[in-house]
Amino acid sequence: MNEVQEGVRARYADRALHMAKGGAGCCDGDPCCDETSTCGDGYTADELASIGLDATASLGCGNPTLLADLHPGETVLDLGSGAGIDVLLSARRVSPGGHAFGVDMTDEMLDLAKRNQAKAGVANATFLKGTIEQLPLDDAAVDVVISNCVINLAADKAAVLREAYRVLRPNGRFAVADMVAIEELAPDAKQRLDLWAGCIAGTISLEAYTNALRDAGFKDVDIEITREVHLAGVDGRIASAYLRARKPALATAAA
Numbered sequence: 001m002n003e004v005q006e007g008v009r010a011r012y013a014d015r016a017l018h019m020a021k022g023g024a025g026c027c028d029g030d031p032c033c034d035e036t037s038t039c040g041d042g043y044t045a046d047e048l049a050s051i052g053l054d055a056t057a058s059l060g061c062g063n064p065t066l067l068a069d070l071h072p073g074e075t076v077l078d079l080g081s082g083a084g085i086d087v088l089l090s091a092r093r094v095s096p097g098g099h100a101f102g103v104d105m106t107d108e109m110l111d112l113a114k115r116n117q118a119k120a121g122v123a124n125a126t127f128l129k130g131t132i133e134q135l136p137l138d139d140a141a142v143d144v145v146i147s148n149c150v151i152n153l154a155a156d157k158a159a160v161l162r163e164a165y166r167v168l169r170p171n172g173r174f175a176v177a178d179m180v181a182i183e184e185l186a187p188d189a190k191q192r193l194d195l196w197a198g199c200i201a202g203t204i205s206l207e208a209y210t211n212a213l214r215d216a217g218f219k220d221v222d223i224e225i226t227r228e229v230h231l232a233g234v235d236g237r238i239a240s241a242y243l244r245a246r247k248p249a250l251a252t253a254a255a
């Protein structure tokens with residue numbers, strides 16, 4: 001595990017233990033949440049009630065399960081599944097006949113997600129340990145890749161996008177909520193691991209994200225800014241965004 005992954009893992013292990021004791025994922029003893037948080041945005045109380053959770057189970061910045069327009073019978077993969085909120089919602093949406101996978105590198109998050117799955121009584125979901133840079137899934141295994149506020153945390157975004165492309169079937173959809181940079185952060189802020197693990201310092205510009213998706217082989221790249229967030233004491237501007245793309249029907253392996 002590299003230094004960034006270890007810093008991120010430690011932060012989210014801590015968050016998972018806090019949530020397991022009844023604390024909120026965001027904005028509850030977490031300084032980065034005060035002004036930057038978009039956690040829990042985009043979920044209705046009814047859909048959360050359908051899996052026995054509320055918005056405190058979210059550490060995300062949108063609702064990728066809505067963005068992806070999921071259908072019964074589809075297979076979905078959530079990159080960095082955290083407490084499992086988007087996996088469990090996806091599992092409900094692709095039922096009957098479909099399945100939702102979540103991949104996360106943090107044991108404490110995987111334990112929490114599995115407990116939430118048992119509470120929700122969702123059978124068609126599986127949580128797997130692994131990194132999003134090296135996914136524990138076969139080629140062309142899923143119809144849809146979703147993710148919620150995670151790809152910004154990866155130091156090697158090209159590897160993550162190549163892996164997302166690899167595991168998607170031809171014509172598969174990429175539908176992700178993430179933080180992006182509207183205006184680059186100052187170099188000293190980019191070096192700070194605490195800002196990195198807080199979904200800030202690892203953000204890249206819209207142009208860089210678009211190019212990285214295209215380099216991985218994706219087509220029809222579309223990025224929609226959903227909310228700008230303020231950063232006290234940090235120069236630069238970031239925002240939450242929805243990112244959509246598609247693997248071509250006649251797909252070739254990414255370069």
Ligand SMILES: C[S@@+](CC[C@H](N)C(=O)[O-])C[C@H]1O[C@@H](n2cnc3c(N)ncnc32)[C@H](O)[C@@H]1O
Pocket residue numbers: 005008009012013057058059060061079080081082083084085086103104105106109130131132133147148149150153154199
């Ligand atoms: C900001 S939280 C988001 C959790 C979830 N997607 C949500 O919306 O609530 C980031 C999650 O991604 C996981 N994560 C971060 N970087 C990862 C990586 N490189 N590989 C696998 N999991 C990662 C963390 O362990 C954590 O559970």
